[in-house]
Amino acid sequence: MGLLVNIDNGGTFTDVCISDGTRVVHAKAPTTAHDLTQCFIDVLTLGSRELYGEADFGRLIRDTDCLRYSTTAGTNAVVEHKGTPVAVLVEAGEEQTLYGAKERLGGNELWQAMVPEPPAGIHVTGDGDINADDLLRTINTLLANGALRLIVALRSKTAEQNVKAELLERYPRHLLGAIPFLISSELVEDADVARRMVTAVVNSYLHPGMEHFLYGAETICQDNHLHRPLLIYRNDGDSARVAKTTAIKTWGSGPRGGLEGAIAYAKLYDEGSVLAVDIGGTTTDMSIVFDQTVAMVPYGDVGEVNVSLPMPNLRSFGLGGSSIVSVSDRAIIIGPESVGASPGPACFARGGTCATLTDALLLCGVLDPDKYLGGQMTLDLARAEQALLRVIGEPLGIDAQAAARATIEAFEKASGDNFARAIRDGGREPGDTCLVVFGGGGPMIATGIAEAAGIKRLIIPRLAAVFSAFGIGFSHLAHEYQVPLDGADPQKIVTELRARAERDMYGEGVPPEDCKYESRLWGSRDDIVVEAPLTDLAGFAAEVDHVRVTLKAVFELPTSTLVKDDVDGFHAAPVSGSATLLGSAEAGAEVPTYDDTALAPGHIIEGPGLIRGDYLTCLIGVGWSLRVTSNLDLVIEAQRHG
Known part of the structure; x- marks a missing residue:
C-alpha cells in the first residue's frame, strides 16, 4: 500500500497528515489566502521533509496511494463575501417576495453580496409551461446588466426543465456567449422553493473560485503522477473527486474532519457523551457526539443563510489563538476578529501589533519561543509584551505579565461558558461529558478551560495539532442521494437511485460492483435528522417530518488506524x-x-x-x-x- 495523505486547509494554517502504514508524520504551513495553491504545495513539501528527511514534493506525490483534501476556500468566500455574484430567475410576482423569504433575506449581507441585482421574473402556467419570447427578453436584460451566472428557481420541476431546454437551444454551451446556469431542482430536492433557491445561489456563488483552485491542485497532482484522482473531503463526512463534488458541500468540511476523528475516539475509548472541540487560530468549532454518533440538522446554515442540505450540529464562535484581544468597560474582550497567520499575533513579528492569546501564552512561559511550528518560526517575546501592555495592561492599570494572565483567564472563562452551554443544550451535564480537544490551540490550556466548564475528563489526541487532517482519513469515496417520498413506492425510488449511483461511481473510476449500497428512510424530528430501515415506513412516517428515501453508495478506501488501549502498568x-x-x-x-x-x-x-x-x-x-x-x-x- 502507498502513502495515505490528508490535508486540512484552515483559515490560519494548512495541515498535512501522512501515513506509510507503520508511522504517521505531520506538518503545518501558513495558509496563503491569496493563492491556496501555494500553501497546498508548501505543506506537502514540508510533509515530505518529515517523511524522507529531505524535501521532495514530487516523490511524495508519486508514492501516494490516496490524497484527501479539505479546503477552506468556500468558507472564506462566504465569510468574506468574495464569491462570484449570480442572477436569479423566479416566477413572475416573486421578484420582491422571493417565495416568502424576503423578510429574512432582505437585510442579509451575504444574500446581497451573492445577488446584488433584484431577481427577474417570468410567467409560468399551472402546467409548468413558459413563454419562450418572455424568457428570452428576461435573459437578455440580465445579460445586459452584467449577469455572469444564472440560477433558475421555479416552483415546478417541469417549468425548470422547460427553461433549461430553451436556454440550451438559444445559448448553446459550445458558444463563448453561453451563460452558465444552474437548475435548482437538479441540485437539491426540496419542496421549500425559497430554501432550494438559496441553496442553488450559494453553490453557484462558490463554484467558480472553487473550480479554479481545485482543478489547479488536481493538475499539480497529475503532473507529478498521483496514482488516483485527488479526493475532495465534504461536509457530509465523505470524499469524491473534484469533478463529482458540488461547491456548497466543501463549506465547513475541515471541522467535519475533526468530528469524524472524534467519533472514532468515542468508539476507541467507549465514551457515550463527547464534546469535540477544535480550537484553531481564528475560531473554535464544537459539536456533541452522543452515543458515538454526530447529530445532524436536516437543513443546515451556510454563513447567514439556511440551505437544503443536512449538516452536523456544529457551533462556531470567534475565539482562537489569533483572536484580537481588547478592553471594553474594564472587561477583556476576545474576538471575534482575528489577525490570522498574516500579519498574525504581535509575537510573529510580521507587522502585526494586536494582542492575542498566543502573545499571552508566550509571555506567561507556556509557549517556547524557539519551538513554534516545529522551529519554523521564532516568536518575539518583546513584541508580545509591548502589545499586551499597551492593549490590556495600561487600560486596566496592570503590568504586562498580569495582563497576559488575565487574557488567558478570560479565554478560559469564555470558552468554558460556551462548552457548558452546548453540553446542557444537548441534554447532558458537563461533569458526565468527555472533552476531546484538538487544533493548534486546543491542548495548550485545556485543563483550565475544562475546569471553567465543569468538565472532569478530557482526551488530547496524539495528533491534536493536525487532528482534522487525521480525521479526514476515516472517510471513504461515497455519494448519497435523497428523494422525498411523497406517497411513492420506496422500492421504486431505491431502484432509480441505485442506477444513478452506479453511473456516478463508474464516473469516479471505481467498479460499481465493488461498492456497497445502503438505502434507508430519512426524516426530521425536533430539528434533528433521524433514520430508519425501509421496512419501518408506516411507523416512521407517522413520527417524523420531511420523509425521504436515501441511498448511499460507498467505495471503501484505506483509512486512518487507531490502537486499542490495553496499558496494564503506569x-x-x-x-x-x-x-x-x-x-x-x-x-x-x-x-x-x-x-x-x-x-x-x-x-x-x-x-x-x-x-x-x-x-x-x-x-x-x-x-x-x-x-x-x-x-x-x-x-x-x-x-x-x-
Missing part, C-alpha cells in the same frame, strides 16, 4: 527540564516540563506540568492527572474539582 513520565510560569497566581513558580516525543504508553504526569514539543504544548493544571494510552493519546482527569 509509571512517572521522564522530566526533561523546568519552566517558569509568569503572571500566574504563583508568579515565578517553576513547573516540570516534559518532551512530547519521550512520552510512552503507561507514562503518568501529576499537575502542574508542561508538555512541550514541536507541535504540541499542553499545560496540566494543579489537581489534574495525565496518563498516556496505547495510542499515545493523553487522557487527563480531575483529581479535585472546585
Whole structure:
C-alpha cells in the first residue's frame, strides 16, 4: 500500500497528515489566502521533509496511494463575501417576495453580496409551461446588466426543465456567449422553493473560485503522477473527486474532519457523551457526539443563510489563538476578529501589533519561543509584551505579565461558558461529558478551560495539532442521494437511485460492483435528522417530518488506524527540564516540563506540568492527572474539582 495523505486547509494554517502504514508524520504551513495553491504545495513539501528527511514534493506525490483534501476556500468566500455574484430567475410576482423569504433575506449581507441585482421574473402556467419570447427578453436584460451566472428557481420541476431546454437551444454551451446556469431542482430536492433557491445561489456563488483552485491542485497532482484522482473531503463526512463534488458541500468540511476523528475516539475509548472541540487560530468549532454518533440538522446554515442540505450540529464562535484581544468597560474582550497567520499575533513579528492569546501564552512561559511550528518560526517575546501592555495592561492599570494572565483567564472563562452551554443544550451535564480537544490551540490550556466548564475528563489526541487532517482519513469515496417520498413506492425510488449511483461511481473510476449500497428512510424530528430501515415506513412516517428515501453508495478506501488501549502498568513520565510560569497566581513558580516525543504508553504526569514539543504544548493544571494510552493519546482527569 502507498502513502495515505490528508490535508486540512484552515483559515490560519494548512495541515498535512501522512501515513506509510507503520508511522504517521505531520506538518503545518501558513495558509496563503491569496493563492491556496501555494500553501497546498508548501505543506506537502514540508510533509515530505518529515517523511524522507529531505524535501521532495514530487516523490511524495508519486508514492501516494490516496490524497484527501479539505479546503477552506468556500468558507472564506462566504465569510468574506468574495464569491462570484449570480442572477436569479423566479416566477413572475416573486421578484420582491422571493417565495416568502424576503423578510429574512432582505437585510442579509451575504444574500446581497451573492445577488446584488433584484431577481427577474417570468410567467409560468399551472402546467409548468413558459413563454419562450418572455424568457428570452428576461435573459437578455440580465445579460445586459452584467449577469455572469444564472440560477433558475421555479416552483415546478417541469417549468425548470422547460427553461433549461430553451436556454440550451438559444445559448448553446459550445458558444463563448453561453451563460452558465444552474437548475435548482437538479441540485437539491426540496419542496421549500425559497430554501432550494438559496441553496442553488450559494453553490453557484462558490463554484467558480472553487473550480479554479481545485482543478489547479488536481493538475499539480497529475503532473507529478498521483496514482488516483485527488479526493475532495465534504461536509457530509465523505470524499469524491473534484469533478463529482458540488461547491456548497466543501463549506465547513475541515471541522467535519475533526468530528469524524472524534467519533472514532468515542468508539476507541467507549465514551457515550463527547464534546469535540477544535480550537484553531481564528475560531473554535464544537459539536456533541452522543452515543458515538454526530447529530445532524436536516437543513443546515451556510454563513447567514439556511440551505437544503443536512449538516452536523456544529457551533462556531470567534475565539482562537489569533483572536484580537481588547478592553471594553474594564472587561477583556476576545474576538471575534482575528489577525490570522498574516500579519498574525504581535509575537510573529510580521507587522502585526494586536494582542492575542498566543502573545499571552508566550509571555506567561507556556509557549517556547524557539519551538513554534516545529522551529519554523521564532516568536518575539518583546513584541508580545509591548502589545499586551499597551492593549490590556495600561487600560486596566496592570503590568504586562498580569495582563497576559488575565487574557488567558478570560479565554478560559469564555470558552468554558460556551462548552457548558452546548453540553446542557444537548441534554447532558458537563461533569458526565468527555472533552476531546484538538487544533493548534486546543491542548495548550485545556485543563483550565475544562475546569471553567465543569468538565472532569478530557482526551488530547496524539495528533491534536493536525487532528482534522487525521480525521479526514476515516472517510471513504461515497455519494448519497435523497428523494422525498411523497406517497411513492420506496422500492421504486431505491431502484432509480441505485442506477444513478452506479453511473456516478463508474464516473469516479471505481467498479460499481465493488461498492456497497445502503438505502434507508430519512426524516426530521425536533430539528434533528433521524433514520430508519425501509421496512419501518408506516411507523416512521407517522413520527417524523420531511420523509425521504436515501441511498448511499460507498467505495471503501484505506483509512486512518487507531490502537486499542490495553496499558496494564503506569509509571512517572521522564522530566526533561523546568519552566517558569509568569503572571500566574504563583508568579515565578517553576513547573516540570516534559518532551512530547519521550512520552510512552503507561507514562503518568501529576499537575502542574508542561508538555512541550514541536507541535504540541499542553499545560496540566494543579489537581489534574495525565496518563498516556496505547495510542499515545493523553487522557487527563480531575483529581479535585472546585
